[in-house]
Amino acid sequence: MRADRLISILLLLQNRGKLTTKELAYELEVNPRTIHRDMDALSSAGFPVIADRGTSGGWRLLESYKTNLTGLKGEEIKSLFLLPSVQLLKDLGISEDWFAAREKLLASLPASSHGKAQDVWDRIHIDTSSWRQSPEKVTAFTILKESLWQNKKLHIHYERADGERRERTVSPLGLVAKSSTWYFIAGVDQDIRTYRASRILSAQLTEQTFERPADFNLAAVWEQSSQQFIQSLPAYQVEAELSSSILSRIRFTGRFVQQIQIEDPLPNGWIPASFCFDTEEEAAQYILGFGRQIRIVSPKRLKDIIYTSAKSLVEMLENDS
Template sequence: MRGDRLLTILLMLQAQGRMTANELAEKLEVSERTIYRDMDALSGAGIPVFAERGKNGGWSLLENFQTNLTGLKESEIQALFVSPSDQLLDDLGLTRPSEEARNKVISSIPAIYREKAKEVWNRIYIDTSSWRSRKEKIDTFDVLKDAIWQDHKLKIVYERADGQISERIVEPLGLVAKGVNWYFIAAKENGEIRNYRASRIHTAVTIDETFCRPEHFNIARYWEGSKKAFIEELPIYDVWVKVPKSMLLTLSFTNHFVRVVEVRAQDHDSFIPVKLSFHTEEDAKRYLLGFADQLIIIEPEDLHHKIFQLAESIVVSHKLGDKRQFRKRVGDCVIHSY
């Protein structure tokens, strides 16, 4: 274990430049006294580590010191060679560079691990797309990619979810892939950071003006916070239904915004009570209508009547018969109630 820790310290100092004993102790989950002993061990092994006192002090390596480290553990090699999403790499134009980088890493690791590293490609494959999703067309993607690397402001024309179109100047901070969809993260001129669905950016023009990125901005931390806030603000409409056991998997195999919240034990009538959560009542009505007589609505009590009215309106709009004939023919078969 100590050998792994010494190697990790060396890697961290090589990457960070300077770290305090406290920082190293926290990251490695050991005491500062242990770190001091490890530094003595590294120094004794001929590694040029030295400490600087003062406010900005800490442990560091002699300037320009580099070492070729091949002490990767097997699990670390596996982590490096797990295949990323081909589609996302292709979107970023990094498919070929990714393959070339992995080949270079393979050539640098010990021979005893080389074949195991290659085998990872044949044993684990990551596909981030859903079964029915289609790839979004993003005409401005190349401009967005260039802007986040160059720190140039952009003038974009953006279409909101409600169809409203506006023009704005933004400061590009990054791109986030959620499933197969891309989101453009940028700061407005007042400093407020916003998320933009990349496929809804109609045009993006680079402005010959740079900006300073927000200090300590971390895109992963920002996205997790933004996602959590978005989920918490979503409206909730819960529905209890009864379904045959064979339908349980079908309930969530859909593109609708529905979530299976709770599944109870099977009733005496061979139906299973299930709690479904939607964003709105309208979402629930349209989703449940699609199952026709295959499920039974328990709560809310008035929902079955509202769905029945929706079904009637569909029949009338398609001129398949008048309402009286529809009621007589369908009866309680479309949606059962209690």
């Protein structure tokens, strides 16, 4: 609703001081033209919205203005009391602070709102951990956290995915949790890099200071980095036909599968499907595990690889008997 969006704009400007049209559009998930129309509406209604021009420009409120539109709605109260991942809070060392802040926030609300908060705790719980994955140990996590607030460059020793060890001086910009895995975002020269925090073997603060980029937005940088990573992943496409007997479990066994697309059954009862794997080897291991319940249509080379693997397995079993 537009009225809610106008209130959100006022609160964003009051809390953050100055925001560009692009930043407001990103926060409110609308296009920049909508923001310009909203600003015209706020100005016409008498709100002191000021547009600063130039490279460091943006929208702001007159310094003396404070809005009183801070009453919380029922759904807003519920959203504030959603419990984030307890493990991630512990990683950051703020779990006790978070629970204390929650109790203070609850105490500040009218008694009629207390039940809404309790409803959230009783009905919704967020757990970002996986079923089998063990939490990664991040040796330098304490210094990584501290470095983000000091605007001092950090000298790190890290291990690449291929096992090669390197060292580098970086400008700390942010920490991001993906599921239960932490990533460290840092500036290197004129570039922004992403490091898996568990691969940073050691870190040491330097006395060299730096200035954070004025337009740096951690969420936007992570989104862009994630998309680039996904697009860079290798893709090995397989066309196959499935037995109906495995249809109910085919989506839950794909440790290596990026994507599965299933079509309508053929007249002979077999079901066409498209698989996408990272590598040929992973495709062979996955499909071989289903035995005679998956027929490979293409590529032909994969058929030969699976045939050779199955033949070798049979020979080994015969020799062991």
